[in-house]
Amino acid sequence: MMLPSHLNSMRAQVEAIARAAGLDFYETIFEVLSFQEINMVAAYGGFPSRYPHWRFGMEYEELSKGYAYGLQRIYEMVINNDPCYAYLLDSNADVDQKLVMAHVYAHCDFFKNNRFFEKTNRHMMDEMANHATRIRRYVDKAGYEEVERFVDVCLSIEDLVDPYQPERPPRLPLAGKEEEPVRPGEMPARKEYMRPYINPPEELERLGEELKKKREAAVKFPLRPERDLLLFLMEHAPIEEWRRDVLSIVREESYYYAPQRQTKIMNEGWASFWHSRIMTTKALKDSEVIDYADHHSGTVAMAGGRLNPYKIGLELFRDIEQRWNRGQFGKDYEECDDLAARRTWDLKLGAGMRKIFEVRALYNDVNFIDEFLTEDFCRAHKLFTFGYDEDSNNWVIKSRQFDDIKRQLLFNLTNFGNPIVAAEDGNFRNRGELLLMHRYEGMDLRLDWARDTLQNINSVWKRPVHIFTMLNGRNTLLSFDGTGHSDKEMEKPA
Amino acid sequence: MALNIESDYGRFRRIVRGKIRENLRKYMTHGELIGKKGKDVVSIPLPQIEIPRFRFSPKQQGGVGQGDGEEGSPLAPGEGEAGGHKAGNAPGQHILEVEMKIEELAEILGEELQLPRIQPKGKHKIESLRARYTSISRTGPETLRHFKRTYREALKRQIASGSYDWEFPVIIPVKEDVRYRSGRPQKLLMSNAVIFYIMDVSGSMGDEQKEIVRIESFWIDAWLRVHYPGLETRYIVHDAEAHEVNREQFFTIRESGGTMISSAYKLLREIVAREYSPEEWNVYGFQFSDGENWGDEDNSLCISLLKDDILPHLNLFCYGQVSSHYGDGDYIKVIESGLPGFDNVALSRIENKDAIYDSIREFLGKGK
Incomplete structure (x- = not known):
């Protein structure tokens, strides 16, 4: 349903305020949906047209049960696309709709200007529908269950992509390409009749053999460890064309969502920063103050000791704005250890607004936290790290030290808090086996899942698949050879 | 879309x-x-x-949280390996005291079950739709106006806009303040159906058999109660004699003795004739036994009782036979061969606990 007129005039007002404040976004199309509809759209990751898969049904069940029991509701959804699409819940009160619109425009600004979104497909609406059509076609050809099984396999490795190198097309031709013939270089011969003397044919042949042997010994691919396992499999795995295409579909969608996962704190913080700025300085009517405050505090509330990305992001942006307005950065400030002086430090720079716009364009969560999380901030917001304590079988507060908090937070954000795994060798042991390497950083893999994932990769690669990791302090090679699992201790392969 | x-x-x-x-x-x-x-x-x-992926082992993973507490103070109990990964990045989310509602379990069980052949009968069946007002909406008929909520909205608005006068605290709701009760009409199927549970508690029924019967009738009962509120249930146990017992006794009673199934049928006939006229009631019967009855004489008595006095008045009669160590009893075959042409009879063999779910489906599965 398109916007009714009173919401549309509200939208025009909010849009004008947002543009005047310097936000820069694609045209944004709002639609009003009922809660069933918004739950459906949310289950499909924001897109009305997706390929068939049971996990969307699972999402839907969770969302609708949560809604039915009043545990959660989705006020709004916004899709990174040109034009942006935003969905509003029809039962929102008017003041909520206004807040949500301001929130949405800030998200759209973030999508358009943050550099990690630079490479995302801005016509994803069409692309997703296209993917759905392709997969339905494969369903007609290969059968529902066959395709679904393969999609499950792809999803098992969907996050094995390289978020810093999106949009690399596969190197064509794909698997099964012809090798170039091997030719040894000839010595230059000034006269044609001298050539057989300077380059005796039997010597050339010998050199050729030698080169050929050398090249065979060096059939190591990939040349560098490849984090984009989906791409690697597309290029090298011996699979039918339709499976290759399903891999590419899953990969493309994974890359589309990656920047949103990379900038969760910033994106929500930015949107919350702007909805609160726009509402409190411009758009709010007196009679709406209480409802606004109620809703806003609900959004940024910290519940049960968990970190709320909306809240952390919002407060960090406010903190940055204030620090750059007052010049609380740089050598002089850092080296000042007079607490009172630090607190009242004010160079009246007024650079805060410019700084936060710069931050929203250039950072992602990892370097955002790395650079702008301060000790003062951790103290003011009572941050702590937690971990599992075996003695008491409890999750406990581990530390309130700034360094610990920052290290833990960065660790959880790096690669979305997942293990970093790369394809190391596609011709392991010179037997066409696949070796993956887990970059070990002190935490073991979850063993049962790792085994099943290996099994899934094996069903694509067809030859035995291994992952080199560390278990209980020992270098271990987990393997699946197509029939059974094994793990053995071994030195790191060269 | x-x-x-x-x-x-x-x-x-x-x-x-x-x-x-x-x-x-x-x-x-x-x-x-x-x-x-x-x-x-x-x-x-x-x-x-959850699709398996390369992930960290949950217990080695930590995180960052926010709030009060000393270093070392507990946040949430660690869970066993099974559900452990859920706790991975969200301690404090779990609640210790959790009540599992029987109704909800019954619902999972019974998504595809249905009481067959239920018919509108009797004078109690006046309303089949009943609205339950469980939420608040901004529109609705005046009769459903929620006074308190409306007042609260008006108060909120007047305070916010400054028109509230502490000296003269009059609240005047305007159109936008009005709130209404709202809800969905719920189907109230038949208030006048009655279910009879009959259980053989004789000596030949071992503890295991009784347990199977109790589990199965418990689930049928739980499920029916959720989906057909207002349902009446009666419980009959028998060895060589039959007694009517209450629900609690039915699920706990221990007896032993010989077996005369006919005694239960006679009691059933008597109760139906006395209290549940078939013109006004949907009557259902569930009988469980190990199939060991006292001789052919009683078997033929049972068949004639069923044929003449019971089945004509029942919407559905279900017989579940539990296998025992002595092998299967004969009674299920007696019914099979003795009652051709009755389509309101459902039979099921329950070999072990795992077969309970299938047995319930044989009784109540859709399309029966």
């Missing part, structure tokens, strides 16, 4: 129930949402299937 959520949802439900893609079920986690219903904390079952 082209949305196919119904088919994806159906597919997911079938996987959860183990109908298709059996190998996926090992990734199923029996998650839950913790909700509130009035004062009760309820746990809403939320089965999820």
Whole structure:
């Protein structure tokens, strides 16, 4: 349903305020949906047209049960696309709709200007529908269950992509390409009749053999460890064309969502920063103050000791704005250890607004936290790290030290808090086996899942698949050879 | 909008129930949402299937949180390996005291079950739709105006806009303030149906058999109570004699002795004739036994009782026979051969506990 007129005039007002404040976004199309509809759209990751898969049904069940029991509701959804699409819940009160619109425009600004979104497909609406059509076609050809099984396999490795190198097309031709013939270089011969003397044919042949042997010994691919396992499999795995295409579909969608996962704190913080700025300085009517405050505090509330990305992001942006307005950065400030002086430090720079716009364009969560999380901030917001304590079988507060908090937070954000795994060798042991390497950083893999994932990769690669990791302090090679699992201790392969 | 959520949802439900893609079920986690219903904390079952990926071992993973507390103070109990990964990045989320509601379990069990052949009968059946007002909406008929909520909205608005006068605290609601009760009409099927449970408690029924019977009748009973509120239930136990007992006794009673199934049928006939006229009542019977009856004489008496006095008045008669160490009893064959042409009889053999679910489906499965 398109916007009714009173919401549309509200939208025009909010849009004008947002543009005047310097936000820069694609045209944004709002639609009003009922809660069933918004739950459906949310289950499909924001897109009305997706390929068939049971996990969307699972999402839907969770969302609708949560809604039915009043545990959660989705006020709004916004899709990174040109034009942006935003969905509003029809039962929102008017003041909520206004807040949500301001929130949405800030998200759209973030999508358009943050550099990690630079490479995302801005016509994803069409692309997703296209993917759905392709997969339905494969369903007609290969059968529902066959395709679904393969999609499950792809999803098992969907996050094995390289978020810093999106949009690399596969190197064509794909698997099964012809090798170039091997030719040894000839010595230059000034006269044609001298050539057989300077380059005796039997010597050339010998050199050729030698080169050929050398090249065979060096059939190591990939040349560098490849984090984009989906791409690697597309290029090298011996699979039918339709499976290759399903891999590419899953990969493309994974890359589309990656920047949103990379900038969760910033994106929500930015949107919350702007909805609160726009509402409190411009758009709010007196009679709406209480409802606004109620809703806003609900959004940024910290519940049960968990970190709320909306809240952390919002407060960090406010903190940055204030620090750059007052010049609380740089050598002089850092080296000042007079607490009172630090607190009242004010160079009246007024650079805060410019700084936060710069931050929203250039950072992602990892370097955002790395650079702008301060000790003062951790103290003011009572941050702590937690971990599992075996003695008491409890999750406990581990530390309130700034360094610990920052290290833990960065660790959880790096690669979305997942293990970093790369394809190391596609011709392991010179037997066409696949070796993956887990970059070990002190935490073991979850063993049962790792085994099943290996099994899934094996069903694509067809030859035995291994992952080199560390278990209980020992270098271990987990393997699946197509029939059974094994793990053995071994030195790191060269 | 082209949305196919119904088919994806159906597919997911079938996987959860183990109908298709059996190998996926090992990734199923029996998650839950913790909700509130009035004062009760309820746990809403939320089965999820997690596709295996390369992930960190949950217990080695930590995180960052926010709030009060000393270093070392506990946040949440660690869970066993099974559900452990859920706790991985969200301690403090779990609630200790969780009530699992029987109704909800029954609902999972019974998504595809139905009481067959239920017919509108009797004078109690005046309303089949009943509205339950469980939420608040901004529109609605004046008769459903929620005075307190309306007052609160008006108060909020007047305070916010500054028109509230502490000296003269008059609240005048305007159109936008008015709130209404709203709800969905719920189907109130038949208030006048009665279910009879008959259980053989004779000596030949071992503890295991009795347990199977109790589990099965418990689930049938739980499920029926959820879906057909206002249902009446009666419980009959028998060895060589039959007694009527209450629900609690039925699920706990221990007796032993010989077996005369006819005694239970006579009691059933008597109660139906006295209290449940078939013109006004939907009557259902569930009987459980190990099939060992006292001789052919009683068997033929049973058949004639069923044929002449019981089956004509019952919507459905279900007989479940539990296998015992002595092998299968004969009674199920007696019914099979003795009652041709009655389509309101359902028979089921229950070999062990695992067969209970299938047996319930044979009794109440849709399309019966």
